[in-house]
């Protein structure tokens with residue numbers, strides 16, 4: 001049974017967490033006992049062997065896809081890139097994040113979401129009790145658009161088959177689409193992220209939760225609460 005001290009400790013943890021994120025007020029949902037319960041039940045489950053887990057096959061297929069992409073020159077984004085940022089994480093992930101494209105740090109390191117925006121995504125992942133290595137993170141375009149501009153339609157068109165194949169191989173239980181480009185490209189909709197977020201859509205039978213791109217929070221830190229709320233719905237779906 002939960003003691004009074006445990007309740008106080010949990011509430012204190014929750015308040016410190018929100019303060020850390022820059023909130024000046026506390027959301028009603030996600031506080032107190034339910035906050036603890038969410039974090040305890042949060043780890044992203046892997047497919048059970050009974051369900052036909054084929055992690056090594058998936059990892060091999062992802063490797064083959066990376067080899068197929070090779071030193072890709074299918075669109076003009078190849079011209080300024082240092083590295084192709086393929087994506088990373090568990091081939092057997094139940095949760096997949098799809099972002100827009102690599103930024104400067106990602107281009108240098110060849111890994112997705114390792115810059116400032118990546119820290120915000122990591123924070124969300126960790127605070128939800130997930131582990132970065134248990135989820136899969138990829139982008140719509142795999143080469144950095146110059147000056148961090150949004151990718152053009154033809155660049156998205158050239159690169160989309162790769163992220164589609166990644167999704168097909170991994171078959172996550174839920175996808176979180178980060179920002180306008182990821183949401184609109186995956187779902188083929190024009191709805192702005194401010195209206196799409198918080199509602200589940202479907203991509204090839206997979207529920208997709210659009211939410212703001214973490215880079216948005218560099219300018220609007222207090223809006224992080226919206227993605228926190230969106231991730232609560234994802235958590236619920238993963239645990240269903």
Ligand code: SF4
Nearest residue numbers: 072075078142143159
């Ligand atoms: S963005 Fe995609 S399609 Fe364009 S060059 Fe890079 S890997 Fe190829």
